[in-house]
Amino acid sequence: MRRGERVVVTGLGAVTGLGVGWKSLWSGLCNGHSAIRRWQPEGMDDFPVKYAAPVDMAGLAQHYGSAAWWDVPMERRTRFGLAAAFEALADAGLAPAELPRRSGIAMGSGVPERDPADMHLALGPDGPDWRLLHRRADQLNPNSGLLNSNDHLSMSLAQSLGICGPSLNFSTACAGAAHAIGHGMRMIRRGECDLMIVGGADSVLNLPTMIGLHLLGAPSTAERFGDRLCRPFDRDRSGFVAAEGAGMLILEREDHAHRRGAQIYAEIAGFGSGMDAYRISAPHPEGLGARLAMQRALRDAQLDPIDVGHINAHGTSTPLNDPAETLAISSTFAGGEHYRQLTVTANKSMLGHLIAAAGAPECIATVLSVADGIVPPTLNLDNPDPACHLDYVPGTARRQILRAALSNSFGFGGLNAVIAVKAYD
Amino acid sequence: MTGIARVKLHLPHLHCAMGCDWEDVWGGLGSPTVPGLAPWPDELMSASAHIAREPELSPYGVDRKLVRTMEKQARMALAGAGRLLDAWHPGAGSVAERAETGLFMGLPTIDEPLPGLAVLESWHAYGGRDDWNATLMRETPPFSGLSLLNSSACAHIAATFGLNGPIAAYSPFADAGLSALIDGVHAVAEAECRHAVIGAVSTKLDPLQPLQHAYWGSGGAERQRLPGEASAFLLASADAARNDAVLLGYARGCHSTHDDRGDTVSDLIGQTLEMGGYARTSVGWVLSNQPWQAAHKESLSRALFAFAPLHLPIETRFGYVGPAAATLGVGLVLEGMRRKRRWLTQGTRWEALPMDAPCSLLVMHSPMGQVAVALIGRAGL
Numbered sequence: 001m002r003r004g005e006r007v008v009v010t011g012l013g014a015v016t017g018l019g020v021g022w023k024s025l026w027s028g029l030c031n032g033h034s035a036i037r038r039w040q041p042e043g044m045d046d047f048p049v050k051y052a053a054p055v056d057m058a059g060l061a062q063h064y065g066s067a068a069w070w071d072v073p074m075e076r077r078t079r080f081g082l083a084a085a086f087e088a089l090a091d092a093g094l095a096p097a098e099l100p101r102r103s104g105i106a107m108g109s110g111v112p113e114r115d116p117a118d119m120h121l122a123l124g125p126d127g128p129d130w131r132l133l134h135r136r137a138d139q140l141n142p143n144s145g146l147l148n149s150n151d152h153l154s155m156s157l158a159q160s161l162g163i164c165g166p167s168l169n170f171s172t173a174c175a176g177a178a179h180a181i182g183h184g185m186r187m188i189r190r191g192e193c194d195l196m197i198v199g200g201a202d203s204v205l206n207l208p209t210m211i212g213l214h215l216l217g218a219p220s221t222a223e224r225f226g227d228r229l230c231r232p233f234d235r236d237r238s239g240f241v242a243a244e245g246a247g248m249l250i251l252e253r254e255d256h257a258h259r260r261g262a263q264i265y266a267e268i269a270g271f272g273s274g275m276d277a278y279r280i281s282a283p284h285p286e287g288l289g290a291r292l293a294m295q296r297a298l299r300d301a302q303l304d305p306i307d308v309g310h311i312n313a314h315g316t317s318t319p320l321n322d323p324a325e326t327l328a329i330s331s332t333f334a335g336g337e338h339y340r341q342l343t344v345t346a347n348k349s350m351l352g353h354l355i356a357a358a359g360a361p362e363c364i365a366t367v368l369s370v371a372d373g374i375v376p377p378t379l380n381l382d383n384p385d386p387a388c389h390l391d392y393v394p395g396t397a398r399r400q401i402l403r404a405a406l407s408n409s410f411g412f413g414g415l416n417a418v419i420a421v422k423a424y425d
Numbered sequence: 426m427t428g429i430a431r432v433k434l435h436l437p438h439l440h441c442a443m444g445c446d447w448e449d450v451w452g453g454l455g456s457p458t459v460p461g462l463a464p465w466p467d468e469l470m471s472a473s474a475h476i477a478r479e480p481e482l483s484p485y486g487v488d489r490k491l492v493r494t495m496e497k498q499a500r501m502a503l504a505g506a507g508r509l510l511d512a513w514h515p516g517a518g519s520v521a522e523r524a525e526t527g528l529f530m531g532l533p534t535i536d537e538p539l540p541g542l543a544v545l546e547s548w549h550a551y552g553g554r555d556d557w558n559a560t561l562m563r564e565t566p567p568f569s570g571l572s573l574l575n576s577s578a579c580a581h582i583a584a585t586f587g588l589n590g591p592i593a594a595y596s597p598f599a600d601a602g603l604s605a606l607i608d609g610v611h612a613v614a615e616a617e618c619r620h621a622v623i624g625a626v627s628t629k630l631d632p633l634q635p636l637q638h639a640y641w642g643s644g645g646a647e648r649q650r651l652p653g654e655a656s657a658f659l660l661a662s663a664d665a666a667r668n669d670a671v672l673l674g675y676a677r678g679c680h681s682t683h684d685d686r687g688d689t690v691s692d693l694i695g696q697t698l699e700m701g702g703y704a705r706t707s708v709g710w711v712l713s714n715q716p717w718q719a720a721h722k723e724s725l726s727r728a729l730f731a732f733a734p735l736h737l738p739i740e741t742r743f744g745y746v747g748p749a750a751a752t753l754g755v756g757l758v759l760e761g762m763r764r765k766r767r768w769l770t771q772g773t774r775w776e777a778l779p780m781d782a783p784c785s786l787l788v789m790h791s792p793m794g795q796v797a798v799a800l801i802g803r804a805g806l
Contacts, residue, residue: 128545155793159681166677171596212570275583413580
């Protein structure tokens with residue numbers, strides 16, 4: 001395999017239910033704070049899904065309300081993504097005018113946000129008619145996904161920053177952001193770009209999308225545990241908890257980062273993906289595609305399994321994912337029973353599931369675990385499922401010096417992606 | 426990046442309004458079929474559309490109940506991939522090889538009215554008295570979360586045909602289809618997999634499309650634009666032999682303002698040719714999408730300066746097919762190389778001429794400003 005330049009992380013940005021900014025994210029995760037709270041879709045009080053991890057829009061407006069882009073109509077996810085990207089650039093010490101010419105963008109996004117009221121415009125006195133909807137097009141919600149294609153974030157960012165390099169949007173369900181980060185790394189490594197803004201943004205906290213997820217039985221409808229509902233690897237887990245937000249990373253070619261004296265958090269050393277080829281609505285029970293993705297990420301990063309000390313798990317708190325991921329990790333790190341030495345954490349126990357964006361804040365957490373030597377805990381793991389037998393760092397963060405770590409993201413339908421992060425020295 | 430020139434591009438397959446067989450489609454380019462009636466009122470956009478026939482999925486053993494959860498674009502993608510995999514390895518002996526085969530796809534967003542017009546009709550019939558949110562909850566199809574997720578198309582292909590290799594999916598426009606080609610070829614070149622299925626699919630035809638086309642701002646050109654349905658696939662395999670078709674070079678970028686459109690396209694074409702080690706005069710065939718937009722034509726002319734190789738505006742025959750324009754274009758190039766022929770337009774007249782230049786260039790634009798360029802030629806020349 002051809003080896004090119006090392007790719008390093010020089011900037012971070014995040015908007016999550018834990019607050020605005022990556023420091024809020026990292027502090028919240030390390031201190032075991034949960035963003036999950038009681039939630040209902042706008043205008044409803046009896047929706048079966050009772051908990052979610054929404055972004056505090058008032059808090060976001062305090063930070064970015066004066067920005068030129070704030071008043072432009074856009075989906076929630078685009079707003080989160082722009083905020084996180086601008087934070088990441090500032091964190092990297094880069095003004096837009098200082099971006100290298102060969103800069104690019106790679107984003108992960110999911111299902112467009114829809115406003116069901118838009119279709120009301122089709123209703124006339126004689127019933128619905130497409131002609132009416134089209135004649136009233138100027139009344140469509142400009143913040144709705146009906147008018148915003150799902151590359152809106154990547155192109156809004158390109159236009160805001162004057163970027164004329166590649167602008168890619170990945171659609172691999174819950175692995176979208178991980179794909180964007182992995183492919184962004186490869187675009188630098190292959191010499192296509194010197195700098196990439198990578199990550200993802202998503203918001204499923206709208207009625208049409210939540211109905212669709214609920215009908216698939218994916219989010220938990222339980223109320224028994226209150227805001228401790230997201231319980232990855234616990235025997236009482238009952239589904240994921242939906243969330244929204246964004247995470248962004250600035251990736252640079254190592255020599256480019258050095259030349260401008262940038263801080264370096266860690267190296268994105270490898271990426272791997274793999275398909276379950278099993279069922280459309282369930283993961284492979286032994287985590288086949290997940291295992292292949294981890295193995296490919298290790299090979300791509302030229303890491304031996306024993307080099308890895310920590311895994312930031314996909315850990316959704318769904319009945320099927322968690323044991324399958326446990327098996328995938330166990331088989332990937334079976335040599336010398338290394339899986340017994342690994343710390344495995346599930347950020348979703350605090351953040352909820354950011355769906356297409358999930359891989360981005362989780363990759364940020366993995367980068368910071370490697371950089372700071374701290375592994376955040378898995379919350380609410382009161383009664384471990386006997387099928388989940390790894391060290392999930394229950395309850396409290398732990399200090400751990402790490403040479404390398406993996407960040408797992410597994411998309412609906414068995415589309416899996418894994419990022420390998422190495423300590424930078 | 427020379428590794429990509431060792432990856433063979435072969436076995437193009439398609440599913441489109443002109444048919445599912447390259448013999449029919451290639452021959453039909455000179456005398457295209459009459460488009461069908463678009464599923465929307467004719468005052469909104471063109472009244473015609475290139476409608477692909479419903480794909481036949483029963484040969485692949487897909488359960489009828491599962492098929493009902495799939496939008497037409499997912500069904501077209503499955504059929505296109507299935508035809509390719511059948512041609513590659515008919516029979517059961519293919520399973521082991523497929524386990525290491527990757528999948529790289531360009532996908533559109535799924536456009537579906539939420540709620541559907543039938544729901545609105547029943548709501549209206551009751552005088553709009555029902556609680557709207559309760560109606561939405563009651564009437565939403567149980568698998569809509571699956572149907573409306575565009576990446577489900579990849580999951581269906583992987584599950585149906587047993588693909589365990591690397592995966593990536595890009596969206597939503599024609600540049601995404603070319604990114605699937607570029608990264609799929611890299612996956613093979615970098616030994617991530619020995620073979621990669623590369624494909625793209627258009628969106629299904631839907632009355633929401635005219636709204637979106639108008640919003641994307643083609644200055645009224647949407648009325649001349651014939652939408653189409655299509656999927657197109659090919660295989661990338663390691664160890665290309667001399668004269669096999671290969672990806673020689675590529676470049677991706679975007680123009681963040683309309684003013685820099687021509688410069689961006691020109692730069693990207695220059696980068697692509699430089700990567701492939703060819704001059705502009707080596708390009709014998711240029712295939713692009715969105716040819717009806719004056720700005721695109723102008724930018725392409727600027728990029729190619731006085732040199733004007735034979736140009737095929739893909740969508741004048743296949744309709745606006747979004748990401749599928751890219752892989753349809755690759756398929757046309759591979760077929761052209763096999764036949765040593767290329768199609769060109771002389772006004773409204775189409776003519777097949779000998780292919781006497783070493784390379785073909787694909788230029789894919791998106792309405793949002795992304796551009797991807799790829800150069801395809803023969804290995805080892």
